[in-house]
Amino acid sequence: MAIMSIRGVPLFVEVVGRGYPLALMHGGPGQDYTSLLPLKPLADQFTLVFYDHRCNGQSVGADQSTMTMENLTADADALRQELGFEKWAVLGHSFGGQVALEYALRYPQRLSHLVLMNSGADNWWAETHSSQLLARRGYKPAAVEATRRFFTGEVTPANYYSAFFKFMLAYFYRFPLLTYARAIATGPKIFYRPEATIFGYRHVVKGWTVMDRLAEIRVPTLVIAGRWDFLFPPEHQAILADRLPNARLELVERAGHNPHIERPAVVLPAIRGFLGAGKSAHP
Secondary structure (H helix, E strand, O other): OEEEEEOOEEEEEEEEEOOEEEEEEOOOOOOOHHHHHHHHHHHHOEEEEEEOOOOOOOOOOOOHHHOOHHHHHHHHHHHHHHHOOOOEEEEEEOHHHHHHHHHHHHOHHHEEEEEEEOOOOEOHHHHHHHHHHHHHOOOOHHHHHHHHHHOOOOOOOOOHHHHHHHHHHHHOOOOOHHHHHHHHHHOOOOOOOHHHHHHHHHHHOOOOEOHHHHHHOOOOEEEEEEOOOOOOOHHHHHHHHHHOOOEEEEEEOOOOOOHHHHOHHHHHHHHHHHHHOOOOOOO
């Protein structure tokens, strides 16, 4: 683990494992690399590059206004160069998947494979559709309204957690209480950044879409998601996979927005199978 200066910005980075490099872009905005630690068993086959996006997790110091898609993707590619990889595969979860899509469009020559986990190419699904879906699932009006305000950046740092807890269980098919308790008790400290979440939904992904550019992404792509996801549900995953020229879709049963936490026995083999062929050696 280390704080690395990348393009003059401090980024928290952890590199583990051996084999072909796989960059892991965490979700949020406002979360950190620990949300992807259930993928760490892949380190026996791949070199895993965990890091926190600028202004997220432990990558603090840059002005919030610099958290743009241009900078987030440029940071990732500069990190690739600093680590000495000619190419790498990229896995993005949720918001990280949106950054990964932008990376694929901006740096196609540096990308070998793309994994999009519970992500989307149009933020309308999170901004508008998520609250409507929870209403149809029978969630209370307070939870539905909290969802709408959260994913449009209308919350404040003071009421961030109170809003989040109103709909937190919607992230899961079945909330893995023991897994979370064990992770908090024994795992690394988690750094949430409400300011990054609010700025991200107000400015970075507000109205964001690359739906009309998906045909430009030619690399092999795995679109994998929990069938119960309320942010980017199966109908969007189907559209996403259909518009990506070289994509395959895998829906994980009995899982929500975090299938790598709820169903690692399904997700890990799927990623191994997708990335494994021909990726056993360093590039």
